[in-house]
Amino acid sequence: MSLTNTQARYGSVAKALHWSVALLILAMLPVGFIAAKLAEATQAGSPIVPIGVLTTMFSAHKTFGVLVLILAVLRILWAFSQPRPAPLHPERRLETLAAEAVHWMLYAFILLVPLTGWIHHAASSGFAPIWGPFGQNLPLVPKDEALSHLFAQLHFAAVLGMLGTLGLHIAGALKHQVIDRDVTLARMLPGRRVPDAALSGVGAEAHGKLPSLLVAVLALAVGAGITAQVIGGDHEATHVEIAEVEAARDTEVAAMAEAPATSDLPLWQVQSGTLALKITQLGNMVAGQFDSWQADIRYDPEATGADKGSVVVTIDIASLSLGTVAGQAMGADYFDSAQFPTARYEAALIEQDGALVSKGTLTIKGIAVPLEFPVALTIDGDVAQASGAFALDRRAFGIGDTVPDEGTLGFGVDLTFELEAARQ
Missing domain, CATH: 2.40.128.110 (Lipid/polyisoprenoid-binding, YceI-like)
Incomplete structure (x- = not known):
């Protein structure tokens, strides 16, 4: 099998990057979700697992995320350096455009999820370090709890966006496999050799980079917009709640200050x-x-x-x-x-x-x-x-x-x- 793509097939490098990112995401999401729920129980005073186990789970989640970010960047760079296999059904223009949009929106969220999580980690102090040579800090990211809280919300919103687009991506693959019964999924499966007969006519027209680049830019913009929209209301409400708490504390402190003297x-x-x-x-x-x-x-x-x-x-x-x-x-x-x-x-x-x-x-x-x-x-x-x-x-x-x-x-x-x- 060729390392590089052709107009008809994906190469082994593209397949390896695709499935490496997919497996890491499938590991990262449940580990993060379970760790968050266990942390809530611990915070509520009913710990289910020792703090050491909880810390290991969060560290694993963060480290998987950093690996996803690195591999996703490599995958995108590789994608732009390679011809992308042409669609099997070019006559279905709306379906092809929708698949392209979902594909690049998924790329956008795969970048946004670990990036926002890493900034959230770098802006905070302590708890669950990232394993390996990856830095606990990031350039231009100060230790700031307000910034950390903001990017925690961005991270959660980006996860929701990624889950939505990932669902659409999987649904599209299943549609090609179960309904269309074509070789769209087989072209990305590792170790599968797609018969030439099944690819007859594919690649007659080049799958241009400019439309893909425009869709990629739009996908990044939409992904960032969705993320910002999701956190907008909650972030504002959070600041209102913080202001109310601080006002209550100021009142309490003022009451303490007005306590009568008990000494001469x-x-x-x-x-x-x-x-x-x-x-x-x-x-x-x-x-x-x-x-x-x-x-x-x-x-x-x-x-x-x-x-x-x-x-x-x-x-x-x-x-x-x-x-x-x-x-x-x-x-x-x-x-x-x-x-x-x-x-x-x-x-x-x-x-x-x-x-x-x-x-x-x-x-x-x-x-x-x-x-x-x-x-x-x-x-x-x-x-x-x-x-x-x-x-x-x-x-x-x-x-x-x-x-x-x-x-x-x-x-x-x-x-x-x-x-x-x-x-x-």
Whole structure:
């Protein structure tokens, strides 16, 4: 069999690329669908499989997708370098045009599906790396959760488009095989030698590249348009929901700020600050932060004795941003934010050996653990700058008990804070 195409037959290279992409898609789609459903169960607090199995499934799905993208690009380049076998029924012009359009729309979605998925992966942080030499990052794609969310929606919409055009493509092949009883399908089957008699008259007219190129461009435009249309409403609704959640959190924080004073010591109002954390997942560091928290600080550096004040910090657990695993972290096996929406740290601020130390108790999921760490503090007039760092063991709070393997999810969690506060 010839490696290259002729006007009557597909060559072995075209067949190999066609069936390699087809088999990878048939593996990629169910693995991704099953992994997504298992992740939903895990996030809801009813894990069906260990997190290591779930991670492997997502990694397999992503790696298959990258391979599909590479092979699809090679296939398209090969298609434009080769004569395409002429249709067996050139007199059926409308049918031929429809088949051509579906063919190139399928190409478009085969490119869009893995490309949007890869950008979604590259823009997010952590969870299920792509295997092999493929990069976890992409040029010009920043780590941005909003961008990652957008391309997750684009990816889903492109999958729907690919499923639709794939269904039409398979239906067309079955129509030729069952109804027309011709050799259209046989021309693409590996190892099949189509009798010359069945191809008599085929190839008399060249199957021009220009019409194919125009259809390809139109197919790409239609594919991108369908994808954008599908996500349009949902994406807008998502931003509305996010805005509502943020407004609710702002109201809660404002209510916390208006809580009555319980101490005669000066009150310090936080003007700005960050509460960040880092975890280790599958050997990779994943960084995140709590976006909503409130600190009630009572402090007087001139107070007599070692006790200089107190601090009460209330943290909105659901405000955690942690790459692609933030949603999973809210599940019952992790933070269980539905039952325990806040964490609380209450401590005394004590001067010890010329340094300020925070000694208190951190409560997460109803479990209180002693926590002590030094605080770096500078005061300029009525403005104070404070920072600190400490490490926790997630097991002390019953977080991730179903993941006892530190290679999958590290036991240690590193937290840092920085804030600026003004004396009231």
